[in-house]
Structures are given as C-alpha cells and as structure tokens.
Amino acid sequence: MKVVLASTAGFCIGVRRALELVLKAINDNPTKIYTYGPLIHNPQVLELLRERGITILQPGEEIPAGLVVIRAHGIPPQERRLLEQAGGRIIDATCPRVAKVQAIIRRWAAKGCATLIVGDADHPEVRGLMGYTEARGYVVSTSRDVADLPDLNSLIVVAQTTQSECQFEARVREIAARFPQAQVFNTICDATASRQAEVQELSRQAEALVVVGGRNSGNTQRLVEISQGTGIPTYHVETEQELDLVEISRYQTVAVTAGASTPNWLIGNVVNTLKHAWAFRPGSWTNYLYRAWRFFLKSNIYVAIGAGSLSYTSSLLQQVEPQFTYFFVAFFYVYAMHLLNHFTDKASKLNDPVQTMFYGRHRRFLLVTGFLSALIALGLGAYLGPWPFIFVLVMSGIGLMYNFKIIPERLARSTGIYRLKEIPGSKTMFTAVAWGVLAALIPVVCSDQEISGATVIAFFFVAGMIFIRSGLFEIMAIEGDRVVGKETLAIALGKDRTFTLLVFGSLAFAAMLLGAAWAGVIPSLGYTLSLCGVYMLGYLLLYHRGLMESSLMLESLVEGNMILAGVLAFIWDPYNTVFGFQFSVFG
Ligand code: SF4
CATH class of the missing domain: 3.40.50.11270 (Rossmann fold)
Known part of the structure; x- marks a missing residue:
C-alpha cells in the first residue's frame, strides 16, 4: 500500500x-x-x-x-x-495568531463597533474572543444565525482561526447582503487554510483518507468534514490502534493528514501501521511472515544476537580467541536490559506503540525471561571470573536503575536531576559505554592478553557503533521523549546538530579502524570492519532523505550493522573452522 x-x-x-x-x-x-x-x-x-x-x-x-x-x-x-x-x-x-484576532476585536470594539465571529460558540477560542467585544459580540455559524442578528450600524466580521474557508465565505456573503457596511477580516489561520486545501488535493490522489487527531479538536473535525465532502472514504482516528487494518488493506493508496494539535509521533505511528497494513490481509502468508519477523525484532532477540556478534568481533580485534561464554554474556545482558527498561520507560509507549502492544500481550513471558536473562548474564560473568562478574553487576545496576530516582536528595535538589535518565545525553552515553565494557573488555580480561591499544580500539568500535545507532533512534523519538521529560542527546543538542554529530561520528569510526589497522594496532580485520562505518553513513542518509521512516524496516537495517560486523569477522576469523576445515578468507 x-x-x-x-x-x-x-x-x-x-x-x-x-x-x-x-x-x-x-x-x-x-x-x-x-x-x-x-x-x-x-x-x-x-x-x-x-x-x-x-x-x-x-x-x-x-x-x-x-x-x-x-x-x-x-x-x-x-x-x-x-x-x-x-x-x-x-x-x-x-497562540500569537489568536492574539492577533483578539487585538483586532479590542481595537474596533473600543470604537463602538459590534463584532460578528464566524465560528462555534462552544469553542474555547470563540469564548475568549467574545470577551474582547465589550458585550457587542455575536457568534454566527449558520444562515439562521445571520438572519437572527439585530440591526447593527457599525460592525466587523472575524473568523475563528480554525474555521473552514467555505463556511466563512458563505457567512460573509450573507452578512454583506444584510450589512454592506461590515468590515471583514479573514482571520482564518494559514496553518488551517493550507491543511484544508491539502485535503482537497489529497482526495484526488488517494482512494481513502485517514485524519489523525482529537475528537474534540475543532480543526481536526473540519478536516474530516472537508474530506467527507469530497466523497472519499474518510477515517478519523486518534491513534493507530483505532485503524481497521483489514478494511484499509483493501486500498492501494491511502492519504494521511492530521489536526494542528496532533503530535508527529502519533502521525508517524499511524503512517507506519498503514504501511504494514498489507500484512493484515486475512489469510495471506505475508501476514505470518510479518508477524514472525516482528516477534524476532520486538522481542529483542535480534538486538541481543547483535550484542553477541559485537562481542565476537571485538575478541578478534584484540586477537583473543572467541568463546561462546563471551557471546552469551553480551546476549543475555542486552536482552534483559532492553526488556526490563521498556517496562519502566514511559516514552516508549509514545515512540514505539507496536512494541508496547507486543509487550502488553506477552508481558509475563517477557518479564520472566528478562529477569532470567539478567541472572544468566550474572552467572556467566561469575563463571568467567571476578572482573566479568563486577562488569555485569555494575552495568546491570546502572541499566536497571536508569529510570528510577537514585540521585541523593541534596544533590538532586541543587542540580534538578533525580534520575540518571535526566542527565542530558545520558542514555546514549550509558548504553554505548555498557556495550563497550561487556563486548570489548570481558574477552580481554578473561584471556592471557594484556589490555592494549587494541582493547581501546575494540571498546570504541562497539561503543561507537552503539552511539550512532542510539543517537538515530533518539532523533526519531525526540517528540515523545521531550513530552515525558527525557534528556536525550537529540533533545540536548537538537535534531540537526545531533544528526551532524552522527555523520561525523560514522566517518571517525571508519577512519579509526582504517588507521588502527594500518598502524598495526589491530589486525587486518580493521580494514574490513570499516565497512560498518560506511553502512552507518548509508542508513543515516536514507533516514535523512526520508527514504526510511521510523519502521520495522529501518530498525532491522540499523540493528543489522551488528550482524554485518559479526559476518565480516566470521569470514576473517583465523580460529574459525567449519566442518573441520579452516575457514578464513583474510586471516
Ligand atoms: S491553528 Fe495553530 S497556529 Fe493557527 S491559530 Fe490555531 S493554534 Fe495558532
């Protein structure tokens, strides 16, 4: 569709x-x-x-x-x-545009003029405007209202800012016929007018139109009426959960518009859900395929495999023989933290309703597996030795406490920061550091290798990749995060500056790997892994050009970089044997 x-x-x-x-x-x-x-x-x-x-x-x-x-x-x-x-x-x-209408009414009312407001008498804006008319105000919404007006000598006509153009023009014609002396001010806000004009345009391009917005929002209601007036099937929804996907999946082209008070995250959720509507065609095999992939992604199994993959790759960068235990410490830690944090994170229900619905449906299973995974990660850490255990314990503690008030009261009062998540940019930084510690440090402290330049590069390889990925997700989630008071990097720096930082970060990431491989700090795998930096630039560019909006596909693509790193490392791996044969292209 x-x-x-x-x-x-x-x-x-x-x-x-x-x-x-x-x-x-x-x-x-x-x-x-x-x-x-x-x-x-x-x-x-x-x-x-x-x-x-x-x-x-x-x-x-x-x-x-x-x-x-x-x-x-x-x-x-x-x-x-x-x-x-x-x-x-x-x-x-x-709103400054409403204030402008108030100023017009105040000025003319002071000269003794009556005010006719074309709008809805019950709307709060109109109630507010009436207060400026010095008791000489009349609300007209129908022809009958115009006919019922008393005789007036001097008068002005204004519009509720969200009034429809054709309704306003119709009333103005009737008013002018009765009161030719009336001064008319078309105070319909251009944000409203252009939205309404676009609905007319979209009704010619699409087979159905979805209007997103509050049911008590006057301007949203007006968009619905205009769309219905064109004869196109029109669906008014407040959230994506109200979409009848089985019915909508019949259409080839669907247009989406929204009222002026509808946040982008709600619009984005509706658009994304519609884009996946094909999967809801009853009985289609795509339905099953889509659901299977969504389960894989939303259950965090995909990202957890990515974490294991980075652990494997960073072992090789440090010339440490990879072990399954390193892989699974990273796997279970990331699986547990992603799951458990979601249940304490209010913003995720705004930013990722598909995931929220999924978590709601499988809540008990996910909570149990989340806690079990945290215990397994700790157990594996203890099995590997005191340092891995301490790493997992500290990182789990920070991860689990992230959304809770843990800053001491006195410090919190003076800084205004009560939770770790309220430190600007903290989530991006903590996530990157935690992954770096788990995936890059555990292999080296468990081996007979010394911590070296290769360890530093492996740490920044993992942390850098996670920083770029998390930074992009935060740009996509900026509105929801802002409303719930999260202090993400994107909020601290703004969307554009964060995006620029991510682009330069990707370039620096690739340059670091190339330079370190060239200088012999890391093995030749570094040359190959610099492709991951190019991959990051690629998905940033796709997002920037609007070719990949927030969706399962973009998420799959972004998280896929970790899997790509693992595959490249697997091909290079000198320790690797497949069916008894040494299998290494570059090693
Ligand atoms: S639609 Fe928005 S910009 Fe226009 S008057 Fe209303 S609040 Fe102001």
Missing part, C-alpha cells in the same frame, strides 16, 4: 509554542503547574502532561497558588484579570 502523508500534518506553530512553554515551565519550576482549560485539544498529549504533574483548571474553579498557563486558544480578558488577582504567576501560551 502506498501511504501519502500530507506535508501540512503535525503541530502548528501555536500548539508547538504552547507545549514548549509548558515543558519549559515543568523543567524550570518546582511549583505546582496548572493550565487554564486543556492546553490543546489532544487527549494523548494531555494525558502525558497529567502524568508530568500538570493539572487542568476549569473556568470558574477556585484558582490555587502556583503557576497557571493560559491555553493556546486564549481566554477572555475578564478571566485573565481574575487569574492576576489570584496572585499566582501566569505564562501566556495564547
């Missing part, structure tokens, strides 16, 4: 600004934070804000002490005065 994503889908600037102001307020203020009414019209985002301690105040409710954020839709000036009189701090997240 071809999935066409509307170029206008995603947060508009007003919603993005409101959300950023609230997230900044959460980080900067230890006090209780309230929003005056729901900040935006998206239940999934509001639920996350609630989990982060934000309380929604309803108009008329007693205003408690604390910090109050005014919603993106704005509020009437009378209610704002009440907030100010209550003495708390106020952050005004009113």
